Every structure is written in C-alpha cells, then in structure tokens.
Amino acid sequence: MSLFQVANIMRLRRVLLAITAALLLWLIWLYAFLVRVPAEAWPLQWRLSPLSVAHAAPPVLDVQNAWVRATVNQQKATGAFMTLKATQPLRLIGVESSLTKTVEVHEMAMDGNVMRMRRLAEGLTLPAGTSVELKPGGYHIMLMDLKQAVQEGQVIPLTLIVEGADKKPQRITVQATARPLQGAAMQHHAK
Numbered sequence: 001m002s003l004f005q006v007a008n009i010m011r012l013r014r015v016l017l018a019i020t021a022a023l024l025l026w027l028i029w030l031y032a033f034l035v036r037v038p039a040e041a042w043p044l045q046w047r048l049s050p051l052s053v054a055h056a057a058p059p060v061l062d063v064q065n066a067w068v069r070a071t072v073n074q075q076k077a078t079g080a081f082m083t084l085k086a087t088q089p090l091r092l093i094g095v096e097s098s099l100t101k102t103v104e105v106h107e108m109a110m111d112g113n114v115m116r117m118r119r120l121a122e123g124l125t126l127p128a129g130t131s132v133e134l135k136p137g138g139y140h141i142m143l144m145d146l147k148q149a150v151q152e153g154q155v156i157p158l159t160l161i162v163e164g165a166d167k168k169p170q171r172i173t174v175q176a177t178a179r180p181l182q183g184a185a186m187q188h189h190a191k
Contacts, residue, residue, distance in 0.1 A: 060162065061090060063082055063174050065083055067080070069179070070150050070152040076145055078143050081141070084126055087128060089127060091162060091164075093105075093161050094161040094169075095159065106141070107140075108138060115137075117142075120139075153178060156178060157175055157176075158173070158175075159171050160174055
C-alpha cells in the first residue's frame with residue numbers, strides 16, 4: 001500500500017469520525033429539546049408518527065350542550081337533551097345510563113290537535129354534517145324508572161349508541177349536567 005493510499009484512508013477515517021461526532025451531537029441536542037419542550041409545542045409532523053395516525057380515528061359524533069332535566073323526589077322519569085352533529089351518516093339506536101336501565105329515544109309530535117310522545121323504535125337518523133337538536137317538545141332521550149332523584153348541577157354520564165352504514169355499534173360517552181327546564185313543562189301524553 002502506497003503512502004498516498006494510507007493518507008487517503010486516514011483522511012476518510014477523520015471525515016467519517018467528524019460526521020459521526022456531528023450526528024451524535026445533533027441527536028443529543030434533539031433529545032434535550034424534546035425532553036425540555038412539551039409535546040404540545042412540537043411541530044405537528046413530530047407529534048404524529050405514521051403508526052399513531054393510522055390508529056387515530058376522527059370522532060364520528062360531535063355532542064354539544066348536553067343536559068338532563070332535574071327532578072323532584074318520587075319523580076320517576078326525566079329527559080336528556082343535546083345537539084348532535086355526525087361526521088358521517090349515523091343512527092342513534094340507544095342510550096345507556098347508570099340512573100336507570102330504561103332509556104329510550106323519543107319524539108314529540110302533533111297528532112291532530114294533540115301532542116303525543118312516542119318511542120323511535122328504529123332510532124334517530126343523524127345525517128352527516130347536519131345538527132340534530134334534542135330538545136323539550138321535540139326529539140329527546142327519556143330516562144324512565146329512575147333509581148334516584150336528579151339534583152340540579154349533578155353530572156349525569158350517558159352513553160350514546162350509534163351505528164353507521166356498517167351496522168357496527170359505537171359507544172360515545174357524554175357528561176350531561178342536570179338543570180331545571182325553566183318553566184316549560186314536558187307533556188307526556190299516551191302513545
């Protein structure tokens with residue numbers, strides 16, 4: 001091996017050593033930056049790995065202003081109200097609550113000159129991108145055979161059960177705050 005070849009090999013080793021040292025210093029700086037700066041401040045592309053993006057499904061239902069009507073002692077039923085906006089066509093097929101085993105999706109509508117309440121046996125259609133309001137005197141959720149009175153200010157967990165075109169049920173937990181109906185009485189007529 002000639003002296004020229006040996007010199008080139010030595011130079012190449014020094015360059016590789018310098019590159020390795022620079023890379024190592026950069027990795028140490030990056031680690032220090034990531035440890036000191038909260039993840040929320042990182043650029044978006046640093047926060048989401050391809051693996052986490054694949055598992056992060058967008059919410060199928062936006063729930064706003066969820067509330068339950070407060071009750072008095074011995075009252076055995078109340079209503080839950082909210083605004084629902086689906087990101088894809090859905091159907092609200094059921095609701096669960098720790099307050100009772102009997103929860104139904106209802107509609108109040110005029111039948112001739114009489115306002116009637118009826119259970120929606122097929123559930124409530126939630127078109128994509130459209131807000132559907134559950135409110136007194138319209139669509140609402142009935143909690144019947146209550147185990148206890150609902151006190152104003154109490155937070156009531158409700159689990160909405162929806163299904164899309166694939167017919168697979170999805171559960172969405174909602175925290176509804178109990179409040180008075182503010183003078184407007186719910187009319188419960190026979191079906």
